[in-house]
Amino acid sequence: MDSKIILFTCNWNAYSGLEAAGTERMSYSPMVYPIRLSCLGRITPGIILKAFEKGADGVYLLGCSESECHYQTGSHQVEEVYLESQNLLTLLGYGKNQLQLDFIPTGDGASFVEKVENFVNGIQDLQSDK
């Protein structure tokens, strides 16, 4: 079954991971649509809900760890947005694993692919359970 998964990456650790995966010719699910932001701190619950409104089955937020955030407060901000969005999505009847937040080390293609694939599998399991 096809899923539509929106992946928001920051411009730094997560995007460099995505690029590394590309240059190393690693593959990940074609159901993932990456959208690059300068920082995940830019994300808002409104943007996340919009993705679900438009038919996303899952939204994955991938950025930098708190100590590596290039804008100091971005990782902290997205954490708050993530929790608020989780609460709203739960009310709207979505499962907790349809929105996840994680980070990877900079330029780590293998870690990028592994995390993205795990997220995709989780969404696919959820859909086959339905």
Next chain:
Amino acid sequence: MNSIMESIQSNRVWFCLDCGKCSSVCPITRHMVDGYSSPRLLVETAIGNGEDEILEDPLLWTCLTCKRCSEICPSVVHFSEFIQDVRELARGQNHSGECTHSGMIQTWSRMMVDPEMRQNRLGWVEEGLRVSTESDTLYFVGCLPYYDAAFEKLNIEGVSIANAALKILNHLGIEPVVLEDERCCGHDQFWQGDMDTFRGLAEVNLGNIMDTEAKRIITTCPECAWTLKHTYPDTIGDSGMEVLHLTELLAESDLSGIIPGNQDSSIQKVTYQDPCRLGRYSGVYEAPRDLIMGLGYEIREMDHNRKASLCCGTSCWSSCGQVNKKNQVERLREAKSTGADLLITACQKCQIHLKCAQSGPVLEGELQIDIRDLTTLIADHL
């Protein structure tokens, strides 16, 4: 609504051309910074320059539909209704106001149009409180669970209002029906002219309401009350049920022996913010005041009260900016100057907007006054 000319006629706005009386009280006109408009000027544009230009009028999307103008209008002009009509027409041409909060609230409302959607929204009901499936009373909760999640940082009363309402209703011997899949009532969509979303929401709600055995609907949100009572029957269908804001129900209930007076000696003097949909729209001014006095508080009225009450400053989760903030600051200053210890409202949106204004760092101390919803205050006395 078919044309702007029809709306000009049915809402009598041609009277505005010779008037302008309300320009001095309109909360938007008074504080406008970028550009200028007023109800009279907007009508002049509509009549003189036609439909296209009115879409650029700064008042079109910022009007709060607060009915302050209608209260002093000598010519019974329905200005808010005119704005609603024009917005509906403008929507047809893909114009819309600016959504606040990244459109989050409009988005969740649109998502709720899907009749297949199954929410998970009843987690708020506290243990020990009773609801039923067979009652003749339905409690329409509104967006409280969602606001609770969205505005946690502002420390607002969200589902605590819903729990307080249940506690009060249970004390009156009522175990109301609450809908498992209630949708947003569509108030904001209607007033923003988004009729597709409004109709979608209203149809699902009306269907769910009609499936119960209820004969009357109680709300704690003045907007839900107005929408269910007037907008649904006017636009999509009448449930035939009586619709009351909780304060209206309590005003006609015998509360003696149920609600003892004020035991909290730290709060003596309070002031009350009339929400526009409860006051100017529904004409409910005294019921909440009687309840407050019944609890043993002394009411210190703000200069602008009842019909002349000032709006909480923002409407329909759109177009929030400098002008709105100025209104909120003005209102909070007025509340503080009464010397009251507590500002009471009967609408969670008033509370959200005023607490948001208080959270700004610059005027923080100056605007501080506790804000509570009347529902939770009453429940504290039970």
